[in-house]
Amino acid sequence: MVVMPAKAVIFDYKTLILRLGTSAAADAAALLHSLAAQGLQWCIFSTEPLSPAQKEQIQQLGYPTPSLVVDQSHIADGKRRGSPAWIDAVTTALHLKRHELLYIGCTAMDWRTAINSGVMYQHAAWAASMPAGTTSLVARAPGDVDRFLKMFLCGDPSWSHRTDQGNWSLRSLLPASARLPSTSPGPTFKLQDVFTYNKKVQIGDADARSILMLYVLANAYLEDLIPANPYFCIYPSSTSGQVSERLQTYLDKAAALFHGYYREDLLIRAADAPDTSLERWKASQGKSAQDISIATQAQTVHLGPKYRGKLATKTVVVLDDFTTHGMSLEWARLLLSAAGTRRIVMLTVGKYGSRHTRYDLKDPSALDPFRLNALTPENFTTTVVTPVYDPQAQDRLYQRLAAALDASGT
Numbered sequence: 001m002v003v004m005p006a007k008a009v010i011f012d013y014k015t016l017i018l019r020l021g022t023s024a025a026a027d028a029a030a031l032l033h034s035l036a037a038q039g040l041q042w043c044i045f046s047t048e049p050l051s052p053a054q055k056e057q058i059q060q061l062g063y064p065t066p067s068l069v070v071d072q073s074h075i076a077d078g079k080r081r082g083s084p085a086w087i088d089a090v091t092t093a094l095h096l097k098r099h100e101l102l103y104i105g106c107t108a109m110d111w112r113t114a115i116n117s118g119v120m121y122q123h124a125a126w127a128a129s130m131p132a133g134t135t136s137l138v139a140r141a142p143g144d145v146d147r148f149l150k151m152f153l154c155g156d157p158s159w160s161h162r163t164d165q166g167n168w169s170l171r172s173l174l175p176a177s178a179r180l181p182s183t184s185p186g187p188t189f190k191l192q193d194v195f196t197y198n199k200k201v202q203i204g205d206a207d208a209r210s211i212l213m214l215y216v217l218a219n220a221y222l223e224d225l226i227p228a229n230p231y232f233c234i235y236p237s238s239t240s241g242q243v244s245e246r247l248q249t250y251l252d253k254a255a256a257l258f259h260g261y262y263r264e265d266l267l268i269r270a271a272d273a274p275d276t277s278l279e280r281w282k283a284s285q286g287k288s289a290q291d292i293s294i295a296t297q298a299q300t301v302h303l304g305p306k307y308r309g310k311l312a313t314k315t316v317v318v319l320d321d322f323t324t325h326g327m328s329l330e331w332a333r334l335l336l337s338a339a340g341t342r343r344i345v346m347l348t349v350g351k352y353g354s355r356h357t358r359y360d361l362k363d364p365s366a367l368d369p370f371r372l373n374a375l376t377p378e379n380f381t382t383t384v385v386t387p388v389y390d391p392q393a394q395d396r397l398y399q400r401l402a403a404a405l406d407a408s409g410t
Helices: 023-037 052-060 085-094 108-117 142-152 191-195 208-222 245-258 276-284 294-298 327-338 393-408
Strands: 008-012 041-045 068-070 101-105 120-124 137-139 161-165 168-175 179-181 188-190 231-234 267-269 301-303 315-323 343-351 356-361 380-385
Touching: 008 085, 023 041, 023 142, 041 085, 068 085, 085 101, 085 108, 101 108, 101 142, 108 120, 120 142, 137 142, 142 208, 142 393, 161 356, 168 208, 168 327, 168 393, 179 393, 188 191, 191 208, 191 315, 191 343, 208 245, 208 343, 294 327, 301 327, 315 327, 327 343, 327 356
Parallel strands: 008 041, 008 101, 041 068, 101 120, 120 137, 168 343, 231 315, 315 343
Antiparallel strands: 161 168, 179 188, 267 301, 356 380
């Protein structure tokens, strides 16, 4: 039996009180028995106590006994659905933490309960249509929940590179040279295929880029790096006013998993800058290359002025596809730190090389994070940091993807 870092699944009662004899009811029974076989607990949320008829229906449907049934009478001060008190009732009763939960719901209040608690959420499309104004991952049938758990939440958080210092953390999913299994166009692919060359690669019936983004975000969730109400931002592309097309999937997945907290105007590219990847390639080929020191970031990227005074209680998650020395991520960190951000989490799919360069300002008062700066390389000190490297990270993800492909018959 695989021991999952996820420990329990919460279900709104409407996702399980299904008509006997339907495929959805049979699939729900199979899902709940699969959870039990994997050692996961499961809970029911219902505003009103379950009626005797509903309890009898649960038995007739062949469901195992739930670990916990929570209704409003169990909630401190009688708070309604949407309050984190509902999630606290589960974590207290089952001795769990919020990042060990997955919530399956079908109403706007289910979604809001998850949002306000920082709990990963899926909408049960077999029970109801997606409510207007909500954003979440969708499970079209109960079996999708089981597949999601096994694919993304079945192992401890896995990173090839990790660093923690002060109020910031850096995580990279894989070495940039990683090769993983795929369905098309070939049996394997490289990270550069989807993020650098923008090739269409499929893993089963899913886009490879989406799968990798979900692993990054799921790992960060399981490691408790993403609390309730975070801000997400992407380090801007080298051209002002544009979001990197290859990172658009990050926006979609971050918004779906973490409820629309993407802030496209938090990091602003106010002036064009050299493309660091292109300039490094030119230099490697002995060609003339533009300056790509941290000063090129300092002179072109700043925080959106409307966030002045609004970051002191926030965790900000900065997303990028690759990192090499960490120049872009470091400039984001310096800006956010200068603005008083409580915690900074930097996530990338790939990592070139084995080192990260930490940049610090000789005179921190010289930085106004909400406007362009005229800083030069001489204004910074550098410290070489060696992230903790896990050589097994690529193999673990390869095996997990291969198992998923085998299970799907592709």
